[in-house]
Amino acid sequence: MTIDASPLPTRRLGALEVPAQGLGCLSMTSFYARADPAEALATVRHAIDRGVTLLDTADVQGLGEGERLLGKAVAGRRDHVLLSTKVGLERDRDGEFLGVRGDRAYIRRRCHASLRRLGVDHLDLYVKHWAAPGERIEEAAGALAELVTEGKVRHLCLSEVCADTVRRAHAVHPITAVQSEWSLWSRGIEDEVVPVCRELGIGIIASCPLGRGFLTGRIGSLADLGPPEDFRRALPRFSAANLPRNLAVVAALRPWAAEHGLTLAQLALAWLHHQGDDVVPIPGTARRDHLDENLGAVSTALSAGERAAVEAAVEAAAVRGERYPPFLMQLVDN
Template sequence: MSRSPSESPAGSVSAAVPRPPVRALRDLPVSAQGLGCLPTTDFYGRPDRARATATIRAAVDAGVTLLDTADVQGLGAGEELLGRAVAGRRDEVLIATKFGMVRSSDGAFQGLCGEPSYVRAACERSLRRLGTDRIDLYYQHWTDPAVPIEETVGAVAELVREGKVRRLGLSEPSAATLRRADAVHPVTAVQSEWSLWSRGIEDEVVPVCRELGIGIVAYAPLGRGFLTGTIRTTDDLGDEDFRRGQPRFSAPALARNRSLLHRLRPVADGLGLTLAQLALAWLHHRGEDVVPIPGTANPAHLADNLAAASIRLDDRSLAEVTAAISHPVSGERYTPALLAMIGN
């Protein structure tokens, strides 16, 4: 089994890490593991911008082609950083970003918007921030229940015809909405939270994706850091960390959920893997249509994560993981207000 790779002095991923294999999101070839760029912004505290940029560039050097961000991440700062990081290498990567989640200039969340005019304006703003002429995969960032999905998807379809967007994606849709959207314009990928402790898409959304041939991009595949074993109490989170306000990261929930790590750690140790590698390898075994996008702004963590794309787990190891995660998880992944906006 693979061991945790090292970080070179320059911050690049060690050459010993195999390049991730290629998978397809519908008809779009991508690296089997992408990079989530949320940690390069302020959701988890104040990142080191230089190190975050080095991480993105190291990912591209290592063969990662799918780079994922959103216009709400850092109020556009995430898109700007990503655009600068891949300047001169734009044709080597696929940029995924999102629209539809509205924040004020002070960062306050103001709701969802799927109005066609908003979609076009948001796309133009993202293109400018990214410094590019096209978005490879454009997601609606949660479905606006006030606007028929057919209207929102129709607006993206126009952008596809104009060459400003290459592919359409949806983030956290219901199975019914996914069917309606795909009937208007092919949906290339669904991005939803999926991990060892977030499996809500397995019953309805995943089967519909497979029926329609839609790829699945798993965000937060490491449980927003919990599944790495590095978050033991709320003291491990900064004062400005978004996770502090989410039920699953409350002090009581973290204390109860540590039992999940206690069950998983012997499995990882027996295979010579880190907890993060085991969690990612499990997702890689969910199907050839699944592409996890673990987020990090740390080149060493990137290297550890990328090793998981080449790890093969046998039936016994998979059964041990299944047994370890059979117990209920304590706490919802979002607050009630945010959960009410998901899965429309």
């Protein structure tokens, strides 16, 4: 194993060339422990300085605050970044989830609102956020295609959908990437979604590549999570019953990472970087030191035997619990 500190290599998401690692901005404004806004802003700007130009947010993050923060961070540097935001998950003013939408009027209205909050005239990637059971994805894809024609969107992306939905949307308008959770403890997309993406020439954006912080090794108990509103407290894998059992995953990886001079986060990200030249992880952080740590994984080389050993260690530890509670699980992989 070798670690190279050279500039970021690039990957292909369809016809789009991007740095090998992006930045997820979820934790900057919502869902986890509240971040320091000034440090979050500095982290985005530091990411750009380090060559991390794929910046990912969503209209539901902080009920629009995520887009406002990102817009402020990229002001004056718009031509140096690739902005990605999402549409489809609906929340009320109190943050309560209302469901998933993909109708044309909703997508157009939300796109214009996202452009205003970001302070830009176009989005580099516009992501359809999940799909409701039975949703006619063709309507959403058609609405997104209109936005491309109008110059408001450059590339289309889908999030947390099944292989059939990818095919159907791609038949309406070329899809550049599929963004779904993919990590050492969430590998569900490998069976059907990844093969379909590769058949169609669609790239893969790996979200939550550090297991919502779990694969960093910094969560040893429920006390290490954020305040009561921390979204992870509602997730089965972080429950009082499952978290102690899932710590076996970290225990299995920790000595292996230490032996090879890596942090747990770097090991988890390095494993993803070896899944293909069409895979771009977007680890989220609101801190510059964690950003720098994560970037240490980009040029870390793992042999096939080392990757197999890491996978075997996680498999033996047996991850407990679904990714989401039942009411949200019914909205993913449709």
